[in-house]
Amino acid sequence: MNWLSGQDWQAVALSLKVAGWATALSLPPGIFVAYALARWRFAGRSIVNGLVHLPLILPPVVTGYLLLIGFAPNGPIGGALAKIGLTLAFTWKGAALAAGVMAFPLMVRAIRLAIEAVDPKLEEAAATLGASRAWVFATVTLPLIAPGVLAGAITAYAKAMGEFGATITFVSNIPGQTQTLPLAIYSQLQVPGGEADAARLVVISVTLALGALLVSEWLARRIAARIAGRG
Amino acid sequence: MNWLSGQDWQAVALSLKVAGWATALSLPPGIFVAYALARWRFAGRSIVNGLVHLPLILPPVVTGYLLLIGFAPNGPIGGALAKIGLTLAFTWKGAALAAGVMAFPLMVRAIRLAIEAVDPKLEEAAATLGASRAWVFATVTLPLIAPGVLAGAITAYAKAMGEFGATITFVSNIPGQTQTLPLAIYSQLQVPGGEADAARLVVISVTLALGALLVSEWLARRIAARIAGRG
Amino acid sequence: QAGEVTVFAAASMKTALDEVAKSWEEKTGDSAHISYAGSGALARQIAAGAPADIYISANPGWMETVARTGRVQAQEDLLANRLVLIAHDPQASQVTIGPDLDLEALLKGGKLAMSLVNSVPAGQYGKAALAHYGLWDAIAPDVAQADNVRATLAMVALGAAPYGITYATDAVAEPRVHVVATFPDDSHPPIRYPAARLTDTEAAQSFYEALTSPAAAKIFEAQGFHTLK
């Protein structure tokens, strides 16, 4: 295709990688935190809940700034990670972290709602059949919340595809390394007359996210149909 | 309090107003769209679904830019609204619109998940007792999804409190009229050494959003307890 | 083996700097990665240890922040710019900037688009200029502040605001806006784009020099900048 430059393609590929990893890596902790918030009563529950929601409440720039402070090569966490050879700041991994953090509250909300809708009586039934807590979760709760997990993951993915403020603040806007689609779009908008180029990127970004959305809807529908006995 | 300037207080008041209206006004259409997506099969369902998610996927600046094009005083919609005396561009109403649009997908997702978790058999039971569709919705579906609606509303509110990109692009930053907290924070962060001032505003913003969050959690818990027969 | 250079540059320089970088790449065979963002964000990142070789700021203030990190190897003011009053209406007549300028009459109830007057350089300069003529206090409530110059420009280009204050460089490239006045240079602090070299690699030195080459100067001036050499 000649209407996209090499740098644009780089941005597309990078966005997919960043959003994919952001979603994949935040899914397990997302499920865990959602489960804890939905089912456990523990001291500090409100604090965890608040922390999870923080990226939603804060202007993205602030989140990015906080990430920068924490994960910069000379920051407290960044320094420790650097010792094990993991550099987040100004790399695509950092972009994935920023996207993941920003998407996390959305994911947790969706999964938590799904968990709260699961009838604890089914989990009790599984326990009487001999299944331990972990096993009940894996074989009963998790399959039942699959549509919610899917919804959460896809919302997170869409959010990660569109994340701008925290990313540019944390990992900057380096083509080929941290310049995801939204950052590329921003860059284009800085060029007089760049709107057309920006629009092309917007179309691509929207297509990728909506494509994932439609696939996930279809999947969720199939799962629901199976549960409803229609499949 | 002397550690907040008058302009800061204005921003706080404005943010509350904007987020409040954004949430309140997007709630009815949010419930409607969520219901339609969850329960109806209609042509164009995917399109509606995609449209709803658009603000999540698009970089906020793009959303703001699109709003600006549409709702500017000489824009297609803005012009029509101006005739009935409603000006959105550069007013707090526009800020509410921007925040509402950005928060809409989050709200719809949460409510939709809740609706999908309602057992249609209960709605059928209500229908056999003589309740029309609308009445079934009002007396059975709606109360049952109340926790989800609350979750959706509070997520939307939190998002509205933190919305920056679309707001500044659409209604710009006019102190006292459109300068919400995130915009004030952003301006502070753009000044070398402005971090301390920004931090103060961040604390306020976080307090307001987390306060609402805690109240909503408590409410949702009470509702759930009532339904579970514990209250 | 080809060298690489990472440049952190104020977003408003993208058009010109992309061209300069391209010709530098062609000449040397090295490659340049340019990260465009707000001057402040970039300065903070550099302070946090970002792997930048060159920093070009739209604001002398942020350059000071960077200088304090001790990473600056070489620094100079690269470019200068001018501030203009632009209008959306092609028929808008030229005006003279001075204490008698009746901005409110010009706006006819619309907004004057500017960049953030307390934090974005273009806004700071604009506010200073208006204050210089005693116009600021009257017009302040009608100022719509965008978060960067491009957004300011877009407001005027789209007609959302009838008038705006931007750099001359921005106005040049946007056919939908019309310059109705240029602010006298003495009405505001000088508009400077300082550049700094942060590392000593060959590529960094080469790129830093290329910025002040005559070829680069031609490109910058074509975009409406003033070069300072």
Add this chain to the structure above:
Amino acid sequence: MLEISLRHRLSGFTLDLALSAPSGVTALFGPSGAGKTTVVNAVAGLLRPEQGRIAVGGEVLLDTGANICLPPHKRRIGYVFQDARLFPHLSVRANLLYGRRFAPVSRDGAEFDRVVAMLGLEALLERRPAALSGGEKSRVALGRALLCAPRMLLMDEPLAALDAARKEEILPYFERLRDEVQLPILYVSHAPAEVARLATSVALIEAGHLRGFGPAREVLSDPGLAPSLGMREAGAVISGQVAGQEADGLARIETAGGPVLLPYPTGQPGQALRLRIHAGDVTLARGRPEGLSALNILPARITQIRPAEAPSVYVQLALGPERLLARLTTRSVAALGLTEGMECHAIIKAMSVASEDVLGR
């Protein structure tokens, strides 16, 4: 009048039946998975069959041919679901009153109190369904349907979760609904005693098809259908008229075979009723036996001897125009030398006719 004709395919199951029942209670009887709930759902409008026509009292609720399909809320049919389906967010009281708002005539509070008392729900009114026991849930579900002022009732095993004493309190109320309020009722049950007591007509459904259908007395005394009804439960229904209450508390019922005494009040003199006599409870003797504790000894004529599960037979007896069914061992038939056409005596203990077997009308 209730007309139902349905054709509907589910994976691995086809429902195909047609029946036209007179007013009163139509019982749907049949093994698990036979299609009873499916029929009831179609009548309620919760299932739209591929083909079918359903009319109640002349009004067409569904006619796939004419493309008529009234939505459930326009059908005004009270449905007691097999699973209770209470509204979890509403108190028991609000659950009970849910349908009142839509009732065409406003019911008085007395009706509410009556139903609540009958179902023993007084102490539960402010609870939520999650805090109810299984049987309490099914009682609330029952009350909710009764209180919505329906023009027809669908009951899918309404009493399955209840104990005998509670059933005994509720069944007379159903009879009153049937007889006084003249409410048509479609009644699914696995309990032949309930069916015999309430049903005007019985439809026996097996694997989606009608195995037998007709007036209750015929279906229940049909020896061919007895195995499907559960062995112990075959039995005939005979009509009678209350003659009066005797001094020692026994009720005297005039039947075609002579007076029958029952150990509890049965109604006002002159009232017509039906007695269900289990085939297993009828003893036969050739001569009139003396010195027995059994009070009811009715002269009868053997009309039919039909083999049942070995080693037993069904003996059908004529009491005037009425039919009685007795189940005997082949050995007794041989020992007494019973043959068709022979005169004999049917012995029925007063106590073996349980009050649940006395059927109003």
Add this chain to the structure above:
Amino acid sequence: MLEISLRHRLSGFTLDLALSAPSGVTALFGPSGAGKTTVVNAVAGLLRPEQGRIAVGGEVLLDTGANICLPPHKRRIGYVFQDARLFPHLSVRANLLYGRRFAPVSRDGAEFDRVVAMLGLEALLERRPAALSGGEKSRVALGRALLCAPRMLLMDEPLAALDAARKEEILPYFERLRDEVQLPILYVSHAPAEVARLATSVALIEAGHLRGFGPAREVLSDPGLAPSLGMREAGAVISGQVAGQEADGLARIETAGGPVLLPYPTGQPGQALRLRIHAGDVTLARGRPEGLSALNILPARITQIRPAEAPSVYVQLALGPERLLARLTTRSVAALGLTEGMECHAIIKAMSVASEDVLGR
């Protein structure tokens, strides 16, 4: 051995009972809302009572005093819930096999096939619960609990949604579990026939308290508890031994009162069993009556005449060491001049003892 002692308060309801049952089937019987499910939940570990101790076969599952409370999945107790609680996302087969993985001994496929065949689930194995009828769901729930290789079974009205024929197939399997596998079973039911057939001990619960508890034969023949059991269902249980099958298919059972003939096979000669004889099915005569179709005429002595609901009385009879219960009208008692201590004959139709009333052991 099953020891239960519980104290637990719910709003408006207090459970407070203690019982210690021998191995076998312990039936929990009582009206709706009495607290049966609450007891069962406590045994399963789904409810943690305020105070209590529960031990099965010597192993302590719960002891609030010693702060012991085994979590449900460590109790290895198969629970058939009152509501089926099937896993909606799993096929019937996967539901049935859910517990297998946790079974300490791996069960062979034959067991699976046996249970599936008994419950008639062959055609449903690939379906999901949402596509099952009410009775089918409860059969799957039953199978799921049976197949998890439990060391104890809790069954909360497992057969309530099933038809008589299906019950007839399942009950013998329960008996086998009780007798061959020696599985302790806690069985909640509203059907006295089921209770009488299965139960070793019966606990009658009312309003959270124990109204009666003891060996099944005593509780079921206790005239004082008869109203709680449902009037028609009072009756005694007598023991006997299979003597053999006669040529015409009748089974001969030796009892303390003499031979009793039943119209179906009952087991191998020498096998001990129990017969439940409904009080309403027993006719008395002073002299030995002749020419009756009833085959079983047992000499007996009247030990007690106790008034029941007027105008009827319970007559307790001694058949050697065994007790039989007859329910007669006061008029018959007067007419025959029955008094305590008098010798008489109890007449029992072979056909009136349904096969469900023949209790293994």
